Amino acid sequence: MDVMSLKLLSVAGAVVAISAGAVTMGFAMARIARSALEGMTRQPEASGTIFTSMLIAMALVEALCIYTLVVALVLIVANPLVK
Amino acid sequence: MEGGIEFGLKLVDHIAYSLLASAIVILLAFLVVRRREKGVPKGWQNAGEYLIEMLMKLLGEDFPERLLPTVVPFLTTFFVFILICNWVGLLPHGLPPTADLSTTVALALVAVVGFQVISVSVHGGWGAFKQFLKPVAFFAPLKIIDNLARVLSLSLRLFGNITGEHIVAHIVGLIIPLFFPVILSMLGLLVGGIQAVVFTMLAMKYLAEEVGAEHLREQEEFSLGEGEAA
Numbered sequence: 172m173d174v175m176s177l178k179l180l181s182v183a184g185a186v187v188a189i190s191a192g193a194v195t196m197g198f199a200m201a202r203i204a205r206s207a208l209e210g211m212t213r214q215p216e217a218s219g220t221i222f223t224s225m226l227i228a229m230a231l232v233e234a235l236c237i238y239t240l241v242v243a244l245v246l247i248v249a250n251p252l253v254k
Numbered sequence: 255m256e257g258g259i260e261f262g263l264k265l266v267d268h269i270a271y272s273l274l275a276s277a278i279v280i281l282l283a284f285l286v287v288r289r290r291e292k293g294v295p296k297g298w299q300n301a302g303e304y305l306i307e308m309l310m311k312l313l314g315e316d317f318p319e320r321l322l323p324t325v326v327p328f329l330t331t332f333f334v335f336i337l338i339c340n341w342v343g344l345l346p347h348g349l350p351p352t353a354d355l356s357t358t359v360a361l362a363l364v365a366v367v368g369f370q371v372i373s374v375s376v377h378g379g380w381g382a383f384k385q386f387l388k389p390v391a392f393f394a395p396l397k398i399i400d401n402l403a404r405v406l407s408l409s410l411r412l413f414g415n416i417t418g419e420h421i422v423a424h425i426v427g428l429i430i431p432l433f434f435p436v437i438l439s440m441l442g443l444l445v446g447g448i449q450a451v452v453f454t455m456l457a458m459k460y461l462a463e464e465v466g467a468e469h470l471r472e473q474e475e476f477s478l479g480e481g482e483a484a
Contacts, residue, residue, distance in 0.1 A: 223312075223455065230452040234407050237414030244417070 174253055181250050185243035192239030199232045272351035275338045282334070306330060309454075316462040318474045324372055325461065332365065333454040336412065340446030343420055344439055350446075353417040355409065362408035365457050366401055369464040376465050385466060404460055412449055419445045 207225035211218040245251075286302035295303050309330055310322060317325055336352060343350030351357045373382040386394045423438040462468065 226448070226452060227455055227459065230411060230456060233415075234411045237411050237418075240414045240418055241410055 177253050178250075181246045181253065185246040188239045188246075189243045192236040196232060196236035200229055203228050203232065268349060268351045268354040268357060271342050271349050272339065272357060275335065275342045275351055278338050278342070279335055282338075305334075309333070312455075313458060316458065316471075317467045318471045320474070321372075321376065321465070321467065321470070324375065325458075328368055328372070329454050329458055329461075332361065332457060333450055336361065336453055337447065337450040340416055340450060341443065343416065343446070344442055350416050350420060352412050352449075353420050355413050358409040358413040359405070361412070361453075362405045365408060365460075366405050369401075369461050372461065373465045376470070385464070388466070408453060408456060412453055415445060415449050 203225060207221055210221045214221075282298075282302075285298040288298070290299065306326065310326055313322060313325060313329070339352045339357070340350050342348050343353065352361075370382065373385055376382075377385060386397050419438075419442050423435065423442055426438055427435040
């Protein structure tokens with residue numbers, strides 16, 4: 172396979188990876204935010220602890236999307252197949 | 255990735271900016287302790303004490319009281335340095351040092367090694383080793399993998415967030431140079447703050463897990479209860 176089509180395929184792969192990651196993480200984070208907001212409206216006095224727990228949960232979920240971002244960046248910037 | 259990521263960015267070395275961030279942190283620390291007052295603090299000292307007290311309140315939920323003098327400086331340093339590093343990228347032509355994988359991997363390694371050092375200082379060498387064998391010896395390989403995964407996740411999360419934000423801000427600035435970069439700078443302020451908080455909070459939870467803080471707390475409360483009864 173020539174270099175140009177490899178580059179095109181890598182860019183296409185990066186786009187697919189990052190959009191799939193963004194869409195799924197959007198759904199996951201929406202669920203976290205929804206349940207946290209429900210908890211906060213039910214118990215406003217506990218909103219501080221709920222907020223910090225929500226931040227941690229969101230960071231853990233977001234890390235998965237960040238991994239796809241890193242893979243996409245590797246595909247575009249430092250692709251091991253395209254020298 | 256040598257020299258960071260090039261999307262037409264004018265790259266100055268990340269190390270220069272991390273030195274700048276260190277200088278700012280040292281300057282801030284100097285301002286906080288310059289005129290120490292015992293009574294009601296004012297100005298910079300007030301801000302510093304607010305930060306420390308906030309973290310101590312947060313950590314007090316997880317850690318026993320006698321560990322706080324060890325743990326609070328460790329985690330506060332991470333928070334302040336990462337915050338300043340993230341916000342250095344908002345300067346004109348600035349580059350956040352945390353947008354380089356080397357910086358974040360170094361930070362995560364310091365954190366994970368620091369967990370073990372604190373664990374040794376709490377339990378002693380043999381006790382820290384036995385901490386790996388809890389609850390059963392079968393868990394030891396899992397705990398080692400866990401520690402390696404912590405390095406990966408802590409460093410990649412910080413790197414990905416800050417790099418992504420920086421690249422988006424730069425590209426939008428190229429397309430619409432008029433007003434939108436201001437909004438994205440505000441977003442960058444927010445992302446930088448949240449990522450600093452997230453790194454600190456996760457380091458705190460990992461550390462609590464590593465030293466078995468819950469168990470220590472229960473012991474302390476038990477001995478306190480005994481003291482009152484006697």
